[in-house]
Amino acid sequence: MVVSTALSSCVEHSLHFFRNVFRAIPIRHCSYISAFEGEVKSSGDLHLTNGRVQILHLNSSGLDERSYTGMASRTFLTAYKSKHADHIVQDINLWDKELLQYDLSHVASKMRMVSGQDEPSDKVNFEPVERMIKTLFSADKLVVSCPMWNYSIPYVLKQYIDCVVQPGLTFRETSTGPQGLLTNRPLLLITSSGGDYSTGQMKMLDYQVPYLKDIFGLIGFTDVRHIYIKNTAHEKRDKLLTFIESSCLEAAAKF
Numbered sequence: 001m002v003v004s005t006a007l008s009s010c011v012e013h014s015l016h017f018f019r020n021v022f023r024a025i026p027i028r029h030c031s032y033i034s035a036f037e038g039e040v041k042s043s044g045d046l047h048l049t050n051g052r053v054q055i056l057h058l059n060s061s062g063l064d065e066r067s068y069t070g071m072a073s074r075t076f077l078t079a080y081k082s083k084h085a086d087h088i089v090q091d092i093n094l095w096d097k098e099l100l101q102y103d104l105s106h107v108a109s110k111m112r113m114v115s116g117q118d119e120p121s122d123k124v125n126f127e128p129v130e131r132m133i134k135t136l137f138s139a140d141k142l143v144v145s146c147p148m149w150n151y152s153i154p155y156v157l158k159q160y161i162d163c164v165v166q167p168g169l170t171f172r173e174t175s176t177g178p179q180g181l182l183t184n185r186p187l188l189l190i191t192s193s194g195g196d197y198s199t200g201q202m203k204m205l206d207y208q209v210p211y212l213k214d215i216f217g218l219i220g221f222t223d224v225r226h227i228y229i230k231n232t233a234h235e236k237r238d239k240l241l242t243f244i245e246s247s248c249l250e251a252a253a254k255f
């Protein structure tokens, strides 16, 4: 009797833990209609990797030395490394042409997999996608650097997102909302824009930061920090550089 009570309390405790860790989070409190009926089944354990990294940096900054988000990510990572010399930082340059080009063949394989009509060749075709997702799972913390492009994000970052946001692999559909699977990892967004989209009506034109928060939130990144280098077309360069230095040092101390 005592044993069964202890056992059921233990089961209840575990269920409570899993409910909290993997709870569904409605996006911006919207009622949620799922986009997929099924899921992509992974061919192995996505958590198993050849090694963990402490920070994965998704870099969609301009490669020019003068890129503000580029300067900010370098300042942030240097400050972070000075505090955590033993931590591994992996940089993914999203402009690298060798990266997976996510195309309609991947989409076709995905749709066959979610509807349970896939063939062995679909798994093979999807293998590079799973590899990208494994790299994401291998990271304890994520940094995304992203200039604003046409109110939104550069297409290389969008392509990365299209690649890794997969039902069954990085999130699950539930009746109450999407449930991200990349939990307990802080995310730092480093963004910039020529104008200032932080106040008033300009906020309505910002399809960059709200989108990044929503889409990374969907796959589990709910602890979001943000460094916003605004008004780069109009602000004095010295002032921007001072802001970059102080905000990056402060963010690195708490990351």
Ligand SMILES: Cc1cc2nc3c(=O)[nH]c(=O)nc-3n(C[C@H](O)[C@H](O)[C@H](O)COP(=O)(O)O)c2cc1C
Residues within 6 Å of the ligand: 061, 062, 066, 067, 068, 069, 070, 146, 147, 148, 149, 150, 151, 152, 191, 192, 193, 194, 195, 196, 232, 233
């Ligand atoms: C293709 C392109 C589109 C852009 N679109 C916008 C925009 O819609 N709104 C804006 O304020 N700035 C826009 N900009 C300006 C950049 O966001 C700004 O110069 C930013 O500081 C550049 O990023 P970086 O210095 O961090 O590399 C655009 C720049 C480029 C190259």
